[in-house]
Amino acid sequence: MKKGILLVNLGSPDSPEPKDVKKYLGEFLMDERVIDVPLWARNLLVKGIILNTRPKASAKAYKKIWWDEGSPLIVLSERLQNKLQKQVEEPVALAMRYGSMTIKKGLQELVNKGVEEVLLFPLYPQFAMATTETITVLAEEIRQKYFPNLKIESVPAFYNKPDYIEVLSNSIKKHLQGKNYEHLLFSYHGVPERHIRKSDITKSHCNPSDKVNCKCCKIPSEAHKYCYKHQCVEVTRLVGEALNLKEGTFSTSFQSRLGFDPWLQPYTDRTIERLGKQGIKNMAIVTPAFVSDCLETLEEIAMEGEEIFHEVGGKEFTTIPCLNDDDDWVALISRWIKEWATPETVMV
Structure with missing residues (x-):
């Protein structure tokens, strides 16, 4: 065939x-x-x-x-x-x-x-x-x-294939070379919390409202095959290990929420604002839910995100491109x- x-x-x-x-x-x-x-x-x-x-x-x-x-x-x-x-x-x-x-x-x-x-x-x-x-x-x-x-x-x-993590990590490393950043934010496209519950094939594992420690994302389960939040958190963890990032110097957030229903948190815009208010002067941001740069990465993150960061005292805002045609x-x-x-x- x-x-x-x-x-x-x-x-x-x-x-x-x-x-x-x-x-x-x-x-x-x-x-x-x-x-x-x-x-x-x-x-x-x-x-x-x-x-x-x-x-x-x-x-x-x-x-x-x-x-x-x-x-x-x-x-x-x-x-x-x-x-x-x-x-x-x-x-x-x-x-x-x-x-x-x-x-x-x-x-x-x-x-x-x-x-x-x-x-x-x-x-x-x-x-x-x-x-x-x-x-x-x-x-x-x-x-x-x-x-x-x-x-x-x-x-x-x-998301968790070792060769993909290697390519993504190398791309991030290349674009951060020579940059004196204090925090690396992994920003993923957001979805309503109910999407996570609907995709849970066990109907009992996922708790998308677990915003801080994400306990259910760390407990092995068949639900992870279809759990978007787990898969995002896992990419952050695996890349963090690959790049030997120190705890506290990187984190996960979610962007592009719509409407008034609960969406995955923490929200990217509020996270950028919080980091700036906490005294972070130089930050970098990567968007691993996309493989191609688009409106959400080029405008919402690279333009709006940088504006928020500068408004709260931030200085250098580095946007890492998607893999695109790397x-x-x-x-x-x-x-x-x-x-x-x-x-x-x-x-x-």
């Missing part, structure tokens, strides 16, 4: 204009795995409130980070795809979960090249309802409807693909 790879990232509006941002936000926020409330309530919230108030503000934010080539997320994902294609024999296509670069188009591109078996690669290190799960569920729905003879295998969360990252994905494409090798 001819094999191919479909990389899938989050997505982006076609332009930073309000009408395109509104269209994109509508698709994104109406996903039942993003805002997981009954349809009537989601319609009321998204179409009745958010889409009448948020697109202009979001468009303004997108305009701050938009490149001449287009959306940074799209451009960086395409660079990754192009570099990867040069290192593997199998055709590599790119799709987005939301927006005009649909998963259906990506699968069709591979099928047109004679592909019969696809490695679906969600570009997220950690599992989450609103990222990995929504991609795999939609891909299967599309397969059943349009490509019933196509076989699809999904890459599982790779050569070591490309080489690692290439090796994973080659292992998958070899019949006697089983991906884990």
